[in-house]
Amino acid sequence: MQTIVQKIDRAQIDAAAMEEAGRILRSGGLVAFPTETVYGLGGDALDESAARRIYAAKGRPSDNPLIVHIADMEHLAEIVTEIPEAARKLAEAFWPGPLTMIFQKSDRVPYGTTGGLDTVAVRMPSDPIALELIRRGGGYVAAPSANTSGRPSPTTAQHVYEDLQGRIPMILDGGAVQIGLESTIVDLTEEVPTVLRPGYISMEMLQAVLGEVRMDRGLIADDSNVRPKAPGMKYRHYAPQADLKIVEGPQEQVISYINEKTAGEKQVGIICTEETKARYPRGDVKCVGSRKDELSIANHLFAILREFDADGVEEIYSESFEAPGLGQAIMNRLLKAAGHQVITL
Numbered sequence: 564m565q566t567i568v569q570k571i572d573r574a575q576i577d578a579a580a581m582e583e584a585g586r587i588l589r590s591g592g593l594v595a596f597p598t599e600t601v602y603g604l605g606g607d608a609l610d611e612s613a614a615r616r617i618y619a620a621k622g623r624p625s626d627n628p629l630i631v632h633i634a635d636m637e638h639l640a641e642i643v644t645e646i647p648e649a650a651r652k653l654a655e656a657f658w659p660g661p662l663t664m665i666f667q668k669s670d671r672v673p674y675g676t677t678g679g680l681d682t683v684a685v686r687m688p689s690d691p692i693a694l695e696l697i698r699r700g701g702g703y704v705a706a707p708s709a710n711t712s713g714r715p716s717p718t719t720a721q722h723v724y725e726d727l728q729g730r731i732p733m734i735l736d737g738g739a740v741q742i743g744l745e746s747t748i749v750d751l752t753e754e755v756p757t758v759l760r761p762g763y764i765s766m767e768m769l770q771a772v773l774g775e776v777r778m779d780r781g782l783i784a785d786d787s788n789v790r791p792k793a794p795g796m797k798y799r800h801y802a803p804q805a806d807l808k809i810v811e812g813p814q815e816q817v818i819s820y821i822n823e824k825t826a827g828e829k830q831v832g833i834i835c836t837e838e839t840k841a842r843y844p845r846g847d848v849k850c851v852g853s854r855k856d857e858l859s860i861a862n863h864l865f866a867i868l869r870e871f872d873a874d875g876v877e878e879i880y881s882e883s884f885e886a887p888g889l890g891q892a893i894m895n896r897l898l899k900a901a902g903h904q905v906i907t908l
């Protein structure tokens with residue numbers, strides 16, 4: 564299969580190209596498209612065969628459910644049995660935007676889309692290209708991140724092409740995404756709304772709207788018997804080919820520890836920040852962004868993990884980032900990429 568990469572200008576969306584993409588979705592095919600979080604791999608959420616194609620193209624385990632993307636609030640009631648008051652408040656505050664909510668699913672949503680679960684994850688993205696595609700594609704687009712399962716999520720159309728060329732008919736190229744980390748997931752089927760995956764919409768932002776909000780125990784527990792409730796969170800993810808370790812502690816100690824690691828023969832990668840990059844004289848030094856601007860770190864993290872694969876380093880050491888706010892989501896992705904290997908000084 565030939566993969567067409569179609570450039571789309573957000574300021575002047577090409578109606579004919581979007582109609583072609585919509586037609587592919589309506590006939591059960593797949594289209595990769597930009598959202599404000601990461602690039603998604605879209606298929607018709609109400610068509611079980613489209614879901615199967617998504618799992619096959621990504622090599623994703625089929626027990627890992629897909630997020631259903633909608634463009635209009637009226638469409639929500641069609642795919643869920645009930646819209647809790649908390650969901651209305653969150654939608655009012657954060658939709659369209661980088662927030663996914665879990666509901667009880669209605670019969671219209673096939674189990675193929677939800678990985679066999681009775682619940683469904685729903686998001687209304689804010690990217691105008693995504694909204695246009697969803698509307699032209701029939702209103703309900705199931706879309707996981709458009710990467711090969713296990714690789715870092717794609718933040719450019721080029722990343723999608725690297726992973727999925729020849730496996731899907733079309734990629735809509737809207738340039739680099741705005742945020743760079745996947746959506747926050749909140750489960751509203753629990754008594755207390757529970758964060759299953761941290762993202763740009765932070766715990767503090769959710770609490771400001773809802774009051775009490777919890778973090779899924781599976782995300783914070785050291786005990787590996789406590790499983791995360793979002794099935795996808797249990798998989799090793801974002802993992803670069805080289806062994807990645809996070810180094811935390813007082814800044815000067817972190818810098819000297821990492822510099823010792825680059826003294827030998829090994830090809831060593833370093834993930835650092837604007838504030839510290841001049842302090843690493845050796846190694847494959849990559850600056851992920853500035854600590855004063857956490858969004859810059861979110862923007863570059865996945866791209867940098869991919870670059871290390873291309874460079875072929877043998878080991879990678881990363882500085883550590885702090886919660887709260889976006890730091891929590893950044894650390895969550897970095898810990899997964901590192902298989903939770905942390906060196907505390």
Ligand code: AMP
Nearest residue numbers: 628629682683684707708793794795796
């Ligand atoms: P991705 O599509 O790559 O952003 O991953 C979607 C994430 O949402 C995965 O971690 C899934 O396990 C999670 N997810 C999707 N649907 C549900 C659901 N019904 N309940 C819990 N987690 C879900």
Ligand code: MG
Nearest residue numbers: 707708716745
């Ligand atoms: Mg993903």
